Amino acid sequence: MVKTFVKNILFGLVAAGILAAMGTMAVESRLNAHPDELDHVNAGRYFLQYWDFPAMDDPRLANTFSNYGVTYLQQLDVVYFFAGKFARLIGPVLGPDYIALRFFNVFLFAILMALFLRLPDNRKIAFLPLFITPQVWYVFSYFNGDAFPMFLSFCMVYAVARLDAPGLPEPPGATARQTRLLLMLGLLLGCICISKQNYYVLAGFTLAFFGVCGLAARDIKAAARNAALVFLVAATVFGARWGYNVYVNRTVRPEVPTQNAEKYAVPDYKPSAQEAGTQFWGLRMRDQGLSYPQLFSIWTWHIWSFRTSFGVYDYMKIYAPFIYYRYIGYIFWTLAGVLAVTLVLRGGPAGLAALAVFLSFAALTIFQSTWHSWVNDFQAQGRYLFPIGAMAGMTLARFADVLNRTLPVTSVLAAAMLLLSAYSFVWVGLAQIPR
Template sequence: MKFKYSVIFTALILSTVLTLWERQVSKHTGQSAHVYFEVVFLQSSANGIAQLFYDVGAGFREADSTTASVIKSSTPILYRFPLPEGDYRALRFDHINCEATVTLSNARILEVNGTVLQTISARQLVPSQQIQFSKVEGDSVQVTTVVGANDPSLNVSLVTPFSLKSDNKGSFTTPLKTGLVFLITFSICLFLFWHLPWQMNLGQKNFMPFFLTKYYLVTVLAFIVCLAVMSIYNKHPDEHSHFVAAQYYIDHWLPPAIGEPAVRNTYTMWGHSYLDTWGIEYFMAGKFAYLLKPIMEEFIATRLFNVSLFLILLIVFFHRAHHNAEELIPITLLLITPQLWYIFSYFNNDAFPLFLSLLVISEMTYKDSPLNQFLNATPALQFWKGGLLFGLLLGILLLSKQNYYTFLLFLGIWLIYKAVALETGSKLLPKVVINKNLIAKYSFIAFISFSVFTARFVLDVAINGESSLTSIFSMNILFGNSASKSKLLAYREEITMYPFRPSTAKTDLQATHYSTYLKDKGLKYGELFSKWHWHESTFKSFVGTYAHMSLFAPPFYYDLMAILLASFSFYILLCITLSKNRSLLFLMTVALLAIGGVIFISTYHSWVNAFQAQGRYLFPTTGILGLLLYQSRSYLHQWITNAFISCLFLMSVYSFLFIAIGRINL
């Protein structure tokens, strides 16, 4: 009887919280969440980035702005910039961030339903800085920047300041409708909590994903497919640049030579092409698109390549969890933020290394995996295919994004730790016993991994006569000036506009783009946070920012996600600390250092190279946390851990369904 009362009480409390949350959602998704600054680019002579600044009381600043990628085009393209709630005093439109001629027309502020709040004529777009020529013709204005421009801007001359406030239309504001929401949520909560005890022991301390976890993951797959097939082309970060790199491999089998005319269109205004990277995802996506080309558009096919990666993860983990749900633990981290779902819904180079890292973790945690069969075999070379497979996975990951090097280092330290045993020795130092059999097998795996890396290096030399290794993004930090004579940097110097040329940073630092080389321009490391708000932008884009970093959820969403993630992290660390398990404490320490390393590398890149406060640079932490969560499962309370994951999943569903899917094409 006491149990029944506790279930009813729990359902009552949760339904009350959900009802209040729904009211909060309705409050923050009124008119202002669906208001945009809209402008038509009749033509643009260059690729670039447009940025709208709005003064809502603190002047023009990065925190109060939104951006969109501008495509070089001779045909009209419509761009929209979302406007949050606030009292708008002024607008500034940085229509492009490079030397270019752009023709603008039909600027206006309107609601998503088409209601126009203000019409902005061509004469209201007034040149502000780095503009050489401006000509108004009818309802359009042609703007030509000065030579070498890196921050041209137009002041938007508003007829009058305006305010955007939520009108709460459509929210459950009447007592009757609020009562209906409460009744529905109470019934659902009561049903779930009444039946959950039959599916999982609420008093059990050992964490195991409960029966809804698989349904959660299948739901995520459905969301990913929806966004992949419904969103229009190039609505996502750098999708065009990623796509044209994959498109090259539809008809080719080998990487292009540096300077090959056929790939000139793959280079961005920054002088970078994803064909210069060593990852194999572009080759695989290109061949995948080749197979699907007869039945669908090529860009949709490349998106479905990333969708297939998520599907493969589900198949592998579901198969391995068939008899033991513990094997789902590493992949449950995909449920805690919709940004992880987002990268599988369009083609990019973030999904593939994440996919590899989770497969690697599964190989380490699943006791019957090919890797563990190889490591546990008594004859050294029995089940050698397991070592070969694991070495190939690590080698391919080594070719992928460099921010996963910290993840690989973390794995290496943990694997070596498992091969070393500490026994009672002298009074001062313990006796170290090394498992030579494991070390030999680790050496075999390392040999396979570096063989993959070496093969790619040799291929690069065979095609170009040298390796572009020291020229690839940020690698010159490690190798210094040796990269300055490479063919790749010479080609970038030739094709890139002046503000983005590598030499400009050395000869004319102030002419470089405003967001690059901040350290050299005198910005202190701490000012990344106090002035540039690196942590705010990174966190938002880690838990749900879509389109070209311009589609946000209401502020309450980020506040709740921060509270939930901080509480969940604290709970896990507390349980591990209280366990007093030496091995687990060591793993936690190494994991925290690795996570700190991932964060520091991201901040350092923003400080030294180009400011890019994006949550995707923190995705290597997913595999790190997946292994930590799995190893600490015996010390985590089942109900509490599943409750945290479920709450984060529900918040993520709200963001992905109503913000990403609901507004991506607006």
């Protein structure tokens, strides 16, 4: 009991320290000192004033368009509605609207920390990905569209961690609890699918994950029934939002998005510039003659994506000494290797299947990010790989009893990554971010 109490105090102090650093970043950093923040803030500002979702030809969108000539409000994403209403509520306390919008994301991370502390000790390993990279903390410390789907995905991890055998019937008397958790998973998955397209791969992983759970419990039929419930709820949420978007835009002419892009985009991002071949160098690199392998050999996509997964700030301008990325990489791959080997050796056929499913969908997540950089816009940014964190969390939750046997080793490695992450966020990010 005393050991558990001390451990929870330690975890609480770590969570409080991270939140304090994030709050400092949110308050002190200058507006638009972070990737595309002003465009996200302008989208959130719309819902500070209005309640209805606008059509693509709505004149109220005029000040929400980005350099690309698109607005986040033309997507299915609902984070701007919730963030706008949150900022309207706490704005009188925090002052500038962009700080209030930032604290929407800080508030989401605080909820995740509360969920982490509520987890039983033998399931806390499921939230490990939130503590080993400062890039996650950074994304939650300014306003953007990436923090919300990651919040939702780790709420899914929490729901999975609360189940003894995710996707399968629990002991008698626990059916109602299981049903509630499955409904929660479906609701969360549906909200994720209307938040960020790069999280669609998480839906595929979730389906395969139910199969792994069925294999582990030797009851595929039960897993299939529960997966059907989750995906029915998710499809209902997605369909309702998509249908409402179609209704709102029912009178919008098909050419309006292109016209908006031509009107609001900066010169080398306009559709006419792309047609003439005079567009920004990072757009449609495949059409400009770049081969897929050259994405790595010339533009080193893999190097920049790794660095921006473990602590790069501002518009990719502020980064730690290169030796930092080398050593955090060494520790990360060692940690991942220890967990993977344990899963294979101790997890049986289900553990091997879980690792295969995780690696397959992690690879798919990486591939879709490279494809986007090659075909659409070169963005070697770690935030596009964040769905992998939730996949890892769900796998860690399901096989926690097996993987907790590695705690003497993994705790040391995770603590080392936590300390390096704190160095990066505080002494690199906070120290150099424009104010």
